Each structure stands twice: as structure tokens, then as C-alpha cells.
Amino acid sequence: MPARGSEAIRVRYLASAAVTRALTLVVSGIPTVLAWAIMSKRLDATDFAGVSLALSLPNLSSFILPAMGARIANSVAVGRQAFEDAVSRSVRACLVAGGVLVGVTVSLALVGWSRLLGRPDRDPFPMNFAVIFVSCCIALWIVLLIGERILIARGEVTKRVLANSVTGPTTLAGVLIVGAVHGPAWAYVLPVPCAMLLAAACSLTLALRSPDVTWRTLTSVSRRSSASAYQRSSLTLWLMVVEASILLPIWLLRPVVSLRGTDADVASLSVALQFATPVFSVLSVIGQGLWPFYARHRQSLRLRSVFRHIATMASVAAALAACYAVGLGLLFHWGLVGHSASVGVIAAMAAYIVVRGAWEPPRIVFSTEATVQRLAALAVVVCVLAVGCMWVLGGVAHGALVVGAVTAAFAANAVLAPTLLMRRLTAGAEPYQVDDLPTASS
DSSP states (O other), X not given: OOOTTSSSOOHHHHHHHHHHXXXXXXXXXXXXXXXXXXXXHHSOHHHHHHHHHHTTHHHHHTTHHHHHHHHHHHHTTTOHHHHHHHHHXXXXXXXXXXXXXXXXXXXXHTTOHHHHTTOOTTOSSOHHHHHHHHHHHHHHHHHHTHHHHHHHHTTOHHHHHHHHTTHHHHHHHHXXXXXXXXXXXXXXXXXXXXXXXXXXXXXXXXXXXXXXOOHHXXXXXXXXXXXXXHHTOOHHHHHHHHHHHHHHHHHHHHHHHHHHSOHHHXXXXXXHHHTTHHHHHHHHHHHXXXXXXXXXXXXXXXXXXXXXXXXXXXXHHHHHHXXXXXXXXXXXXXXXXXXXXXXXXXXXXXXXXXXXXXXXXXXXXXXXTTTHHHHHHXXXXXXXHHHHXXXXXXXXXXXXXXXXXXHHHHHHHHHHHHHHHHHHHHTSSOOOOGGGSOOTTO
């Protein structure tokens, strides 16, 4: 049997997490799809564009979460004290991030979110209220989601998936209630963030049931006497730069199309993006399952191995992208979804799904002190180029070329990161001790 330190990804473990997520999509993903289908049928293009623009805010704020998760996941390989320190520091960082998010959102409301998002000055849709409400929910969500990061770091991805399965039914129930009472268009903004808060609370509850995680772990003052070099780490900050650089073009997709195109283009792109959410969820779960593996074995990897992992993830993503394109096309054909997307937008989204899967291994492999600054520099450069291309192409092909620009950015990062940073990684610090890292059964 191969040693646990071999370069092979533990296929059985990743397959288990992926299958679990695929099964829970029946409980969560399908209701979410139904909820968005109902909204797309009940709302006209202008109101649906307003709802989707407001609900795109979680995509922007989520750059904090992978960085926070990386610090916690890496800390468990150092020891229990470093793990507790990473958790308490992450909680405080998320409190600050949530406060900043709300403050920025409220400040920009003075200018007017309708104006910022390219909508009419006298827009009947209350964008300021919608965006501020979502930002307040996301600020609390960021803090509560510490439970999910703990579960992932401990290799308990299945529990995290099960906790998230409440999102879909809650969202669908909220949409049905709004429709049953004939609520205004802005009321359709409420169910999604409320469902996210409930899922995060469930994750935190499951994390607190672990014997080595308590409320004291979440709120304790950092122990400066232990793992001092680890505590001075700037890894989390640089990873936030990486994730923000990658997520900014994605979040800007709808605002750029709103500014450069029409409400119909925004509605069409929003449908394509929203129905890809279950696919992104599966890819995210598979990627999260790689964290414990790479935390142990980064030093033993070679460039060929990383590219093999990239090819594996891209192949999985390609299969999911094909299912997405065919499924969405059938929904449009059967008339179950309003504001149908063009073939170009669907094809561009399918390509984006493939490269997003390919990006997962290098994003995780090079999340180390030795390589993260250069990874951040690469991500920022690619982000600037992608945003520039998006602005030029924003009003072309109903948003298809904008998605293509983001796809190219992901592809460039996935290829350039291993090529430029592999030697730096293998020349870095000593690998962690395998016995210090919890397994999925611990």
C-alpha cells in the first residue's frame, strides 16, 4: 500500500466528500435552484437584476473565508496550542472584517447603490436597503462561519456539508412565503442571507460539539508564549489579497454588465451564475478536502504532481460543466426559467467552471509563508488585467466575453503559479509532522 506521505491525492477521501455533497444537493441545491427559478419567473428583468445585484455581495465578502480557513488548517499541523491561537485570532479578524464591510456599505449608500451599479437614478427598487441588509447579514455570517473553517481544518468536511444542506430548503421556503403574501420585489432579497446565517449557525454548533473546541477556544486571548513564529505569520493577510484578487473580477461581472449593458443582460448573466452555484459548491467541497493532504505533504510534491492534480480537478470540473450546460439548456427549453441566457454565456460559464476546478490545487499548495507573497503578486497582476478586459468587453455578447475574461484570469493563475513558485515552495520550511494533524476520524 502507498505510504500516507505519497504524492497521490487520497481519492477515496475526496470522492466521499464529493459524493456527500452531491447527495445533499438533492436536499439543498435543488431547492435553491427552484427558488431562483421562481424568482426569475415572477420578477421582470429590472427587479430580478436588482435582487441578483444585491445578493452578489456574499461573493465579494467571501475572500476572507479561504484565508481564515488556510490559517486554521495549517495550524492543526503545528499543534493544539497553535490551533487554538489561530481560531481565536481568526474570530477577532472576522469581527473587524464584518464591521468594515457594514461601514463601507453604509458609506457608499450616501452616494447611492443604484447609481454605483449603473441603475436609473429614480430606481423603484430600494437598492440601498437591499445592499445594507445583505451586508449586515454577511458580516454576522463571516463570524459564525468560524465553525465551518474548524470542521474543514479537522478533516470533517462531511459535517460541514450536512450543516450547509439547510440553506436550500430555507431559501425556497422564504421565496414561497414572499410569493404567497404577494410581497414586493425587494422582499426576495431576504431569504438567501437568512438561510446562510442558519447554515453557519449549524456549522458552529457541530464544531462546538468537538471535545477540543469550546467557547473559550473562540474567545481566548492569543498565547504569545507558544509558537511565536507562527503567531507573527502574515499568511492570513496575504491570502486575503490572493482571494480578493481572484474574487473581485467574479463579483464585478454583474455590476460591469449593469453599467455597460442592459437590465436584460444582467438578468441573463445572473441566471447563468446562480444556476452554476451547485457546481461551485461541489468543487469547493473537493478543494476543501485537499487542505489536510497538502498541509502534510507540500514539501514532498513535485511540479509534475501538482499539474497532475490540476488535470484531475479540471477533468472533474469539465464533467460538472457539461452537466451544467445541458441541464440549464433543458430548463430554458422547457420554459421553467425566465430570462434565458444565450449559448455564448452558457458556454463561457462552462469554461469558467473548468478553470475554477483547475485553480483549486495551486491555490492550496502555495498557501504557505514561502510562496504566498509571490502568489499574491501574481493574482493582483492578473486581476488588474482581467478587470481592464471586462470593462472593454462589458457591453458585448450579453456578458459572455466578460465571463471569458475572468476564465482567462483563472487559467493564467492555475498555470503560472506552479511554474513560477514550485522551486520556492520546495526550498521553504521543513514539512509539518504528520502525526500532529487530525484525520477525519479524530
